[in-house]
Amino acid sequence: MTTVVNGVNVEALLGAREVLKGAPEAAQFTWRASSAWRHGVESTVTIQNYFGLGQEQSHKEESVFEADHPEIFAATDHGITPIEYLLVGLASCLTAGVASVAENRGIKLHSVEATLEGHHDIRGILGADSDVRNGFNDIKVTFSIDADASKEDIEALVAQSQKRSAVFDALTNPTNVTVEVA
Amino acid sequence: MTTVVNGVNVEALLGAREVLKGAPEAAQFTWRASSAWRHGVESTVTIQNYFGLGQEQSHKEESVFEADHPEIFAATDHGITPIEYLLVGLASCLTAGVASVAENRGIKLHSVEATLEGHHDIRGILGADSDVRNGFNDIKVTFSIDADASKEDIEALVAQSQKRSAVFDALTNPTNVTVEVA
Numbered sequence: 001m002t003t004v005v006n007g008v009n010v011e012a013l014l015g016a017r018e019v020l021k022g023a024p025e026a027a028q029f030t031w032r033a034s035s036a037w038r039h040g041v042e043s044t045v046t047i048q049n050y051f052g053l054g055q056e057q058s059h060k061e062e063s064v065f066e067a068d069h070p071e072i073f074a075a076t077d078h079g080i081t082p083i084e085y086l087l088v089g090l091a092s093c094l095t096a097g098v099a100s101v102a103e104n105r106g107i108k109l110h111s112v113e114a115t116l117e118g119h120h121d122i123r124g125i126l127g128a129d130s131d132v133r134n135g136f137n138d139i140k141v142t143f144s145i146d147a148d149a150s151k152e153d154i155e156a157l158v159a160q161s162q163k164r165s166a167v168f169d170a171l172t173n174p175t176n177v178t179v180e181v182a
Numbered sequence: 183m184t185t186v187v188n189g190v191n192v193e194a195l196l197g198a199r200e201v202l203k204g205a206p207e208a209a210q211f212t213w214r215a216s217s218a219w220r221h222g223v224e225s226t227v228t229i230q231n232y233f234g235l236g237q238e239q240s241h242k243e244e245s246v247f248e249a250d251h252p253e254i255f256a257a258t259d260h261g262i263t264p265i266e267y268l269l270v271g272l273a274s275c276l277t278a279g280v281a282s283v284a285e286n287r288g289i290k291l292h293s294v295e296a297t298l299e300g301h302h303d304i305r306g307i308l309g310a311d312s313d314v315r316n317g318f319n320d321i322k323v324t325f326s327i328d329a330d331a332s333k334e335d336i337e338a339l340v341a342q343s344q345k346r347s348a349v350f351d352a353l354t355n356p357t358n359v360t361v362e363v364a
């Protein structure tokens with residue numbers, strides 16, 4: 001299959017899968033970010049370099065993100081809140097998966113839109129109730145997809161995307177996070 | 183304590199904590215994102231509106247984020263990868279926490295920087311080894327903080343920030359994520 005229907009180079013990805021089966025060390029990536037506090041609860045996070053395929057790599061451009069809290073939290077609202085960045089990652093990861101799986105199945109996509117809702121009881125982070133967790137209570141993602149495929153085939157795309165999604169896994173399963181002071 | 187040392191309005195936050203103890207329904211927030219697939223594995227995610235304190239709310243400005251995959255993944259690298267957005271959220275959440283706790287303890291911060299590393303075995307998402315998870319293996323955060331405080335007091339700031347961090351909780355503990363097709 002050489003016809004690219006959605007712009008995803010599935011052949012390259014399938015080739016990488018075969019190569020990495022025999023070279024697990026090349027599959028070990030390290031994604032990096034660096035952050036700097038600005039003022040109040042505002043900070044700037046910069047991303048450009050990472051490690052993978054056995055060597056240092058770099059995105060074509062440096063990306064810089066602002067995070068803050070809204071005015072109703074007595075802050076300056078110079079950027080979205082940290083927890084909202086998790087929704088950015090989840091939306092884009094599931095969408096990339098839908099496009100990749102559709103490509104692999106020869107399904108032409110016309111549009112893939114999603115709305116996400118993360119429910120959050122802020123009594124946790126404020127310390128108002130120790131029984132309330134700090135993070136999201138739950139997250140709901142609703143896709144609206146226009147494609148040359150049946151409803152069942154579209155639902156199967158979304159299901160397979162979830163199954164292979166890095167961010168879906170990172171949010172639905174625990175990860176060990178170590179925080180140190182240099 | 184009315185002296186603002188780091189620009190965090192702690193009095194307002196402590197006031198909110200007291201108010202929300204008696205008004206749990208006002209503490210129920212819904213953070214929202216909407217995404218649109220562009221081409222290949224690239225998508226755009228938009229954030230502006232959310233719900234909280236019993237009514238619809240809005241950030242001062244709409245924020246738009248691009249996510250993509252790098253050229254070594256045979257993609258166009260028009261933005262950072264979805265999983266890197268999780269590092270943006272984690273860095274900014276822990277940093278906001280350090281600033282807030284420092285404010286509450288009367289500790290003047292001069293700089294708060296952090297470097298994050300997320301280790302990721304991409305054999306999971308590629309389907310090369312079903313025993314490898316899709317998400318991060320683990321994440322390491324290293325803070326470098328200059329403040330008018332002892333090393334022990336600085337370490338205590340970071341520890342308390344972790345304890346109240348929405349994103350730290352969301353990554354270290356599981357969250358139920360429901361994905362549907364409209």
